[in-house]
Amino acid sequence: MNLFQIFVVISTYNLLAFGNGSAVLALLQHRLVTDTGILNLNQFLYAYALGRVTPGQNNLWLASIGYMLHGWLGALVAMISIQFPGYLVLPVLKGYERVRNVRAVQGAIRGLTAASVGLMFAVVVNIGREALTGLVPWIVLLSTLALVFLARRGLLTGMVGATALGLVLKFILPI
Amino acid sequence: MSDTGEYRGKLSLAQLFIIFFKAGCAFGGGLGVLGLLEEELVTLRRIFPDKELVTLWSIGRIMPSGTMSAVAVAVGYRLCGFIGTIVALVAMILPGFLCCIALTIGYTYLAHGSVLDYIDATILPAALGVVIISAWRLGRPIMKPSRDLLFAILACGAAISQQVNPALIIFGGGVIGAIFLGGKKEEPRG
Incomplete structure (x- = not known):
């Protein structure tokens, strides 16, 4: 797999999964292990486990996959693939600034915030079960x-x- | 949430780098990172109101990217413009990126040893502590009897059951909030 393919595969799966780590895991495992056999299952699961034991965002384990596929350049390309969609937040925030005084939008933000707080405590419970x-x-x-x-x-x-x-x-x- | 101009010039690029680098050193995934950002930007430096950071995180959750990537871009942009987005992202991923590569290089030695078990038994619970503190600090504004709290409890239950995609829960929260929470802000009871 060349650098361009690494970029396309990781960024496509990341976008399709809306950044959901488990979904990216399933898609990549199918592509890299089951379909093509580029990595064996042990290598793949080791890379995924690194995401739990290293600091920072959980999706940094993809740097490990990139490194296994193409060395330092592969790791860098993997990082760029998962970080660049973050820039989509800028136009969303610009749009939000225009309508933030609309009552329904204020309600939506309150709803988003409440749901986010609920999710944070759900993460506490889920990590607690494992840890x-x-x-x-x-x-x-x-x-x-x-x-x-x-x-x-x-x-x-x-x-x-x-x-x-x-x-x-x-x-x-x-x- | 306020306009970006209000925040510009409050931090230099070097300060922004240091804050995000420290945050990137947190274990516990995105929430651990968010906890350290909250400590620096809300509690210690008072640059952001607490609700603003949690709102950015909420919006980040519905972006088709890693949540904290979106938060880093949003915070970096607000504080230092476009160059701030790059500085924040690079600083935040650098600690984890370097650790991942180092541990990948050591794959042959580590994959079959007990090092990862030790890390699981020690770092993971400490990271859980950071996540609990982060959730408590960021959730504090709605921790009073209100419809917001009820929404949070329902979202928590849905996420724990693991039957519902988290992005859908957040999205649903936004839609339901637009319908039921769009009026005058509810006064807390008690």
């Missing part, structure tokens, strides 16, 4: 909350501190 599988993960979670809310540390400090504590506990506790 809180033992004593150490619970201690890490509560330490993060304590560092930020009680010790008034920043989010990054809270996260790094709690993760370090978790690593220490993981090494010394047989759980």
Whole structure:
């Protein structure tokens, strides 16, 4: 697969899936593993797993796919493919500025905001189901909350501190 | 939400880069990144009202792209113009991009080891903490008895059931909001 094909495949799937990570995963797996066999399933799932254990947006795992296909250039092209549709927000915001005083639009934004807040808490529940599988993960979670809310540390400090504590506990506790 | 001119000049490109780079270091996916952006732009620097950031995030969710890509473009544009969009995007993806490549290079060593298990047991719960804090801080304006809160609870239930596409939930929220929330702002009870 050449660089142009990487660009076309990833950006098309990303646009088709409206940025939905699971849908992109399914489409790409079909194309790269099942159909063409360019990557084996282990490589593909490893790349996807990286999205969970690396910082930033979840879709950065596509950089890993790009790297596996075409080295550094492939990774860069994959990143450009998933970032450029973000620019579509600019004309949408320009249009929004023109009509933002219309009552129905204000109501729509209130509805969008309320639905978004609901989704945020749904993400909490879904990640919680996966992440809180033992004593150490619970201690890490509560330490993060304590560092930020009680010790008034920043989010990054809270996260790094709690993760370090978790690593220490993981090494010394047989759980 | 206010016009872009109100925000221009409040941050230099270097400051914008640093803020988005820090945000890009957050674990927990887009919400983790959003949490750090909220901390910098709303809580510490008071550049954005909290509702504005969550509105941009809502609009980002219905864009055919990664949500945070749209948010970075929107915030970068508001603060520093078109060049700000590039600076914000590059800074936000750089930490994760470099980590992904480094771990891909180490595929042979890491794929069959226990390193990823350790990361799962430690970073993921910490990231969950960041996501909880982020959801709480950004959702605070509607955390009072109101129709907005009812909408949020219904959206949460629909998303947890995983039967409904999140983009559809947001879109539906917008349509229903236009019909039922378009009047005078509801006074919170209690």
